Amino acid sequence: MGGGELQQTVHIHASKRSFWLWFLQRVSSVGLIVVLLFHMIVLHYVDPSAEITLADTHVRLQSFLFIIVDSLLLGFGLFHGLNGVRNVAYDYFPKPGTRKAISSILLIVGVVVFVWGAFVLVNLVLAG
């Protein structure tokens, strides 16, 4: 069992954009496995009886590690999630015009929510 067990050569014709979206979907997924597990275990499962408070959140976000983890969660999560929605939508809508509209809407939603999330995060860091 190992790499190279498939002997046939597969020629994939994909645009550069398709390749990069596929590649970034993989990169963000590996990133999410690390930061999302860290986030869920530290916040919810190390001490499951602890209630999250604003004061604790301010203290936590004075740590560089949590600022990095939360920023990566926001960026990776939005990209991976919305690109995933795009992948699903492309299965249902084959027309190029519809696909372009879907991609544009998802891009706008992603940028707006990222800017908003980053604003909330910066506000939390500065208020601490």
Add this chain to the structure above:
Amino acid sequence: MAGHSGLGYYLRRVLRVSLETGTMAHLLHRVTGLLIVVYLFLHIGAMSYTYFDAGSGFDDLMATFASTPFLIVDLVLFAGVMIHGLNGLRIMLFDMGYFSRRQKELFWVMMAIAATSVLIATWLVGAAHGWW
């Protein structure tokens, strides 16, 4: 391309075939992925409370989220994340050329790991909140 694309093709492909392991994995990946995206937006919305209501509003919201119904939703979310994450890892292993002839076995191994982690999380949360 007629008949080989679009919603009708997708539904025919999914509904007419029996639910074999690969199809099940594909559907589970999509359903869990879409649910997690919905949760992500709700989560960002909830965190926005820290900006709009930095008084007791956020703490009240978090206290509500610590109630049993929300803890159960949290565990369902954790299950969704584990299923999606581990199946995603399985897909990446195929991309790199590993286990492509053992995809069904690998699916069940991943699901066994997911189930075990959800049982451990449920036990921890239940013990902390006096469920048992």
